[in-house]
Amino acid sequence: MKENNIILHLDNVWKIYKMGEVDVPALRGVTVEIKKGDFVAIIGASGSGKSTMMNLIGCLDIPSKGNILLKNQDITKISESDLATLRGRTIGFIFQQYNLIPSMTIYANVLLPMEFLEYDDKTASEKTRKILETVGLGKYMHHLPTQLSGGEQQRVSIARSLVTDPEIILADEPTGNLDSVTGKSIMDMFYNLWKKEGKTVIMVTHDLKLAEYAHTTIELKDGQIKTINKK
Amino acid sequence: MKLIKCLKHAFGMVLHSKVRSWLTILGIVIGVASVVAIMSIGGSMQDTMTEQLGGLGGDILTLTAGFSRGMSMFGMGDGEGPEGGGSTATDEEPVLDRTDVQALRAIPDIEAFDTQISGSVEVSYLGKSGSVRLTGVDQKVWSRVTTSEIGEGRMLDSADQNVIVIGGKLAESYFDKPIGLNQMVTIEENVFRVVGILDDTSTNIYMPIQMAYQMLDDKENGIYDSIVIKVKDEEKLNETIGKIETKLMMIRHVTEKTKDFSISSSKQMQETRSEMMSSMNSFLIAIAAVSLIVGAVGVANSMFTSVLEKTKEIGIMKSIGARNKDILSIFLFNAALIGLVGGFLGVIFGTILSAMLPALMGETSMLRGGTFVSVNSIIIALSVSVIIGIIAGFVPAYQASKLKPVDALRYE
Numbered sequence: 001m002k003e004n005n006i007i008l009h010l011d012n013v014w015k016i017y018k019m020g021e022v023d024v025p026a027l028r029g030v031t032v033e034i035k036k037g038d039f040v041a042i043i044g045a046s047g048s049g050k051s052t053m054m055n056l057i058g059c060l061d062i063p064s065k066g067n068i069l070l071k072n073q074d075i076t077k078i079s080e081s082d083l084a085t086l087r088g089r090t091i092g093f094i095f096q097q098y099n100l101i102p103s104m105t106i107y108a109n110v111l112l113p114m115e116f117l118e119y120d121d122k123t124a125s126e127k128t129r130k131i132l133e134t135v136g137l138g139k140y141m142h143h144l145p146t147q148l149s150g151g152e153q154q155r156v157s158i159a160r161s162l163v164t165d166p167e168i169i170l171a172d173e174p175t176g177n178l179d180s181v182t183g184k185s186i187m188d189m190f191y192n193l194w195k196k197e198g199k200t201v202i203m204v205t206h207d208l209k210l211a212e213y214a215h216t217t218i219e220l221k222d223g224q225i226k227t228i229n230k231k
Numbered sequence: 232m233k234l235i236k237c238l239k240h241a242f243g244m245v246l247h248s249k250v251r252s253w254l255t256i257l258g259i260v261i262g263v264a265s266v267v268a269i270m271s272i273g274g275s276m277q278d279t280m281t282e283q284l285g286g287l288g289g290d291i292l293t294l295t296a297g298f299s300r301g302m303s304m305f306g307m308g309d310g311e312g313p314e315g316g317g318s319t320a321t322d323e324e325p326v327l328d329r330t331d332v333q334a335l336r337a338i339p340d341i342e343a344f345d346t347q348i349s350g351s352v353e354v355s356y357l358g359k360s361g362s363v364r365l366t367g368v369d370q371k372v373w374s375r376v377t378t379s380e381i382g383e384g385r386m387l388d389s390a391d392q393n394v395i396v397i398g399g400k401l402a403e404s405y406f407d408k409p410i411g412l413n414q415m416v417t418i419e420e421n422v423f424r425v426v427g428i429l430d431d432t433s434t435n436i437y438m439p440i441q442m443a444y445q446m447l448d449d450k451e452n453g454i455y456d457s458i459v460i461k462v463k464d465e466e467k468l469n470e471t472i473g474k475i476e477t478k479l480m481m482i483r484h485v486t487e488k489t490k491d492f493s494i495s496s497s498k499q500m501q502e503t504r505s506e507m508m509s510s511m512n513s514f515l516i517a518i519a520a521v522s523l524i525v526g527a528v529g530v531a532n533s534m535f536t537s538v539l540e541k542t543k544e545i546g547i548m549k550s551i552g553a554r555n556k557d558i559l560s561i562f563l564f565n566a567a568l569i570g571l572v573g574g575f576l577g578v579i580f581g582t583i584l585s586a587m588l589p590a591l592m593g594e595t596s597m598l599r600g601g602t603f604v605s606v607n608s609i610i611i612a613l614s615v616s617v618i619i620g621i622i623a624g625f626v627p628a629y630q631a632s633k634l635k636p637v638d639a640l641r642y643e
Binding site for chain 2: 055058060061080081084085087088089093095099100101103104112113115116117118160161164
């Protein structure tokens with residue numbers, strides 16, 4: 001029954017980039033298991049391979065060698081279309097740059113994942129309104145992203161990531177573009193998602209202070225895991 | 232994603248598109264508009280022609296002397312040319328004269344015929360003058376044989392002498408002031424009264440043939456330029472032509488080879504004109520189609536740029552669950568919509584253009600029924616432009632759908 005508790009399993013994962021003639025390994029044989037309901041911080045200096053690892057965990061990229069099991073499915077062996085759906089249902093992304101679509105309103109941005117997953121219109125609309133109220137942006141529903149502050153945009157992106165009720169929240173430097181006060185409020189939201197709602201939160205950061213929120217800290221160095229600390 | 236949602240997003244992309252997209256659309260608009268306008272004008276010209284043909288009933292024949300004149304539009308008749316003069320007044324050139332008239336009288340299949348001469352004359356009215364074509368007609372039969380219709384006044388009568396019937400354009404706008412009924416017009420220093428104005432756009436003058444002999448210096452009394460024949464039974468047109476030819480060949484002492492006259496039916500002429508018109512039309516449409524192809528290249532170019540511009544958005548969409556085929560659908564719909572919007576605007580501009588062109592061209596005699604854009608040409612124009620959009624947009628859309636999410640997200 002132990003396996004059921006493991007939501008993500010990286011098994012001897014390599015990622016090698018080709019720079020012209022030279023092969024540059026970004027990850028070198030990473031093996032790690034992430035349990036369901038854990039709050040994991042992946043830390044490391046720039047160039048340590050943490051962004052590469054995040055891309056692989058998020059199924060945005062496939063490894064050069066090794067296997068990645070997401071909910072017991074090997075992502076290197078399923079079709080692109082199934083991978084997209086698995087990604088959409090299982091993982092909610094939060095990016096440093098918020099990555100909202102600038103030509104769409106806040107409402108349309110949050111609605112979008114559900115359109116890809118073919119939710120019915122009524123459910124999608126209700127969920128969007130509800131989640132935007134929850135993150136305190138109900139009144140900005142018809143604004144464009146550029147009309148909001150950085151913190152507000154990041155809350156929209158959190159709303160978008162949560163609206164399909166994914167099991168994993170994958171955040172890449174979520175407070176990197178925010179001031180410390182706003183950053184703290186965002187981190188509190190993550191903490192609550194983990195503590196109260198039982199989400200698995202995986203956060204990539206170079207900020208050791210943020211890593212303190214996490215239960216498990218994975219430190220990368222030169223494409224390999226240096227340490228794994230659990231509280 | 233459901234297709235209807237893809238369509239919605241594609242529509243949003245067109246609505247939010249920048250000037251560039253509108254310029255792309257403009258490319259399609261110009262192509263479609265020119266094709267539509269040319270199709271409509273060509274169609275209307277052919278309709279007018281068919282109508283004229285219907286009005287003629289196809290029962291009118293024109294007999295002229297000389298072989299090459301009536302048989303070829305480009306004067307490329309029989310190289311040997313006419314030999315001998317038959318029953319002619321001069322030996323050099325074949326002509327039509329009273330002998331031929333008498334021969335025609337003996338053919339029972341002919342209902343009536345009108346002997347005509349024509350030439351250029353100086354006309355003046357209220358101090359202004361100009362050169363127009365004068366046709367002398369046999370006023371006793373002219374009104375039965377002619378295809379022209381009277382607009383105001385009356386046709387020529389058997390008792391008429393110093394009177395004329397004039398073309399609609401000559402009456403309306405040839406001179407500074409319009410010529411009305413019963414006005415006096417000077418032709419070669421003789422004064423004539425206008426008794427009728429034709430419902431057409433010609434500048435021709437018609438007068439009794441005896442008067443015309445006096446007006447046209449080089450014409451000899453009893454020699455005709457042409458004889459317009461109305462046959463009794465249109466169904467037996469070719470048979471009648473055969474009879475006339477046999478008879479005339481006998482009278483004029485010529486054989487099939489040395490034939491020195493020609494008979495053209497208005498039906499043949501209309502058909503030749505119609506053929507020329509349609510090949511002219513195809514040529515113009517081909518030129519217009521080139522601009523449509525240029526428009527298509529514009530769509531492809533714009534789509535490639537659009538994919539580049541939206542690379543990051545494609546990455547975002549993929550990270551939140553978009554499949555390759557969702558992206559492909561959105562971009563294909565976008566390209567198709569650009570085509571559709573371009574096609575739609577093109578049809579509108581094409582319609583306006585086709586309505587305005589006759590006026591701009593000045594020559595409206597071929598478009599008397601006015602131009603119209605047929606439902607068919609609208610459907611063709613719209614579907615062609617959508618198809619062009621899809622074809623031009625396919626490669627960029629396919630590229631967009633194949634972007635790796637990680638690369639797309641990294642794109643700035």
